[in-house]
Amino acid sequence: xxxxxxxxxxxxxxxxxxxxxxxxxxxxxxxxxxxxxxxxxxxxxxxxxxxxxxxxxxxxxxxxxxxxxxxxxxxxxxxxxxxxxxxxxxxxxxxxxxxxxxxxxxxxxxxxxxxxxxxxxxxxxxxxxxxxxxxxxxxxxxxxxxxxxxxxxxxxxxxxxxxxxxxxxxxxxxxxxxxxxxxxxxxxxxxxxxxxxxxxxxxxxxxxxxxxxxxxxxxxxxxxxxxxxxxxxxxxxxxxxxxxxxxxxxxxxxxxxxxxxxxxxxxxxxxxxxxxxxxxxxxxxxxxxxxxxxxxxxxxxxxxxxxxxxxxxxxxxxxxxxxxxxxxxxxxxxxxxxxxxxxxxxxxxxxxxxxxxxxxxxxxxxxxxxxxxxxxxxxxxxxxxxxxxxxxxxxxxx
Numbered sequence: 001x002x003x004x005x006x007x008x009x010x011x012x013x014x015x016x017x018x019x020x021x022x023x024x025x026x027x028x029x030x031x032x033x034x035x036x037x038x039x040x041x042x043x044x045x046x047x048x049x050x051x052x053x054x055x056x057x058x059x060x061x062x063x064x065x066x067x068x069x070x071x072x073x074x075x076x077x078x079x080x081x082x083x084x085x086x087x088x089x090x091x092x093x094x095x096x097x098x099x100x101x102x103x104x105x106x107x108x109x110x111x112x113x114x115x116x117x118x119x120x121x122x123x124x125x126x127x128x129x130x131x132x133x134x135x136x137x138x139x140x141x142x143x144x145x146x147x148x149x150x151x152x153x154x155x156x157x158x159x160x161x162x163x164x165x166x167x168x169x170x171x172x173x174x175x176x177x178x179x180x181x182x183x184x185x186x187x188x189x190x191x192x193x194x195x196x197x198x199x200x201x202x203x204x205x206x207x208x209x210x211x212x213x214x215x216x217x218x219x220x221x222x223x224x225x226x227x228x229x230x231x232x233x234x235x236x237x238x239x240x241x242x243x244x245x246x247x248x249x250x251x252x253x254x255x256x257x258x259x260x261x262x263x264x265x266x267x268x269x270x271x272x273x274x275x276x277x278x279x280x281x282x283x284x285x286x287x288x289x290x291x292x293x294x295x296x297x298x299x300x301x302x303x304x305x306x307x308x309x310x311x312x313x314x315x316x317x318x319x320x321x322x323x324x325x326x327x328x329x330x331x332x333x334x335x336x337x338x339x340x341x342x343x344x345x346x347x348x349x350x351x352x353x354x355x356x357x358x359x360x361x362x363x364x365x366x367x368x369x370x371x372x373x374x375x376x377x378x379x380x381x382x383x384x385x386x387x388x389x390x391x392x393x394x395x396x397x398x
Contacts, residue, residue, distance in 0.1 A: 043163060046075035051154050051168035061126035062144065062179015068125065068152075070118040075156050075166040082159040085113045087120065090151045091132050093170055098247045106151075107132060108246070110283035114159060124282065126179050133178060143178050150176045183279050187216035188234040191275055195230025195262070197223060197319070205236040208275065210361040212346040216277040219340060219347065221293060221390040223319040226268035229259050232275060232286075240286075249289040256290065263288070270315055270390075274340050294339040295388065297325050300332030301380050307339055313388065322395075325386040333368050334378040334386065334397075351378045351395045357388065 050073040059066040074083055088095060090106035098104040107128045111121060129150055130143055137143075150173050158164035192205040199206060208218035224230075231241045241261035250256050255266030265271070270293035278285045295313040298304060302311045313323040328334075337348035345360070350369050352358040358376060369377040380386070380397055388395040 041079040043158075044076060044078040046077060046164070046166045049073055049075040049154075049156060049166055049168050051152070051171050053171045054152075054173055056174060058147070058175040058177060059173060060177040060179070061122045061129065062177060064177070064179075065122045067122060068120045068173060068176075070120065070152060070154070070171070072116050072118070072154055072168060074116055075164060077158070077164055081164065082114060083156050083164070084159045085116075085118060086155045087111075087113070087118065088153050088155060089125065089128050089132065091129075091136055091148060093151050093172065095151075095153060095170065100249055100251070103247060107280070107285075108155075110280050110285075118154075122179075123182065127181050127183065128280065129176060130178050130181050144180050146178045147175050148178070149174050183282070185279055185282060185284075187279060188277050188284070189215075190234060191218040191277070192233050192236060192238070193220055193222065193230055193273065194233070194236075194239075195224075195228060197225045197228040198230060205233070208232075208273070209349075209359045211342065212360055212362055214342065214346060217275070217342075218277075219272055219274045219338065221270065221295075221338065222273050223270050223391065224254070224265040224268055225319075227264065227266065228268070229262035229264045231262060234277075234284075244284075244286055245288045246280075246285045247287045249287065252290045252292045254290045256288075269293075272338055272340060289340070291338075291340050293323075295323050295325075295336065296339060296344070297328065297334065297336055297386065298344060299335035301328040301330055301334055302326075303330060307344065313386075319391055320389070323388040323390065327382075328380050328384050328386075329382055331381050332379070333370075334380050336386070336388075350376055351386075351397075352376050354378055355394055355396060357390070357393045357395055 052071045054068055054070060059068050070087070072085070087109040088106045089109065092105050096105045109124055109128060111124060129148070133143055133146060133148055151170050152173065153170045154168040156164065156166045191208040193208060194202060194205050196202065198204055206220065208220045211217035211219060231239050233240050242258040242263050243261050248256055252271055253267060254271055257264045257266065272291040272293055274289040274291060276287040293315050296307050297311045302308070304311065311326055313325050316322055334350065335348060336350065337344045340347060349357055349359045353375050363372055365371050378397065384397050386395060386397055
């Protein structure tokens, strides 16, 4: 991880210890290879492994707090290895992975296991199954007490590595009774980005912008160098990376990939980074979307309250350049926003005192920016243009 030098001595020790351990363990293996011994362990990539069908009972995840126990046989790696299991849950026998167009039809529990006998936490499982049930029954008013079949499968990996990826067969529990969802955690109110191209590399925790009226949703306009890497967090020093993202939606062709649990951006340029946090049991589940850096003028200065390509800002080629609007056509209050898959007014901003980018977030702007004070309202005349520098957080009329 590129942020090693910023983590402090204690975290450095945590990182260096496994590296030294791997070196210590790796040298004997290399020696063994040179001596061509027959007892060298060889990893067999087991594509699947056996998950046994649980007992056929009615499992009450609410008042009964019944525990479903899953038992499996370790994947046939060719040797005994410490294995980490993730539990995937669906209301369909066929598990369908996420695509850029649609979400997966299953969810993965936050808790992972290292035993072949897995006792699922009733509260965590109930929350996930209720979420799936609501998606499948959008017209239903009440879920408490509903009984539904639930399908399970396990995903395995050799502990502490990316090796030995394997997925089990699917098993069915015919009768699972849903209980009231109770969670001890709340959606985050803040979110930050940190990375190689953000401020001081791996040192600047850039606050994201809250989406108006949508708790747990955030966005930022960010310039990434080609091959840049980043992480995110609910607070500074909260290092969350690629493995924390449940679903990626690369709507801008940025080329997102895993790089040592950093999120790597292959294609350099400006992007709108949009992050959605959801409660999943006693942890968070994230969806990360990348959008093209589209910024628009709307309202009385252009005579249009819709996204209109004629009133889209030009995009600079570098990090320090300015976004520039088309020529405004009328006198009035300037309304500006980015474009993502939600209402424009949830994503708008202004220039406070005509100079500093100020984001609406959850401020009440009902009749116009003067609702917050005269200094928040930007008035323009025909023939003027707006320049915005998102790196500096500034702008002006010219």
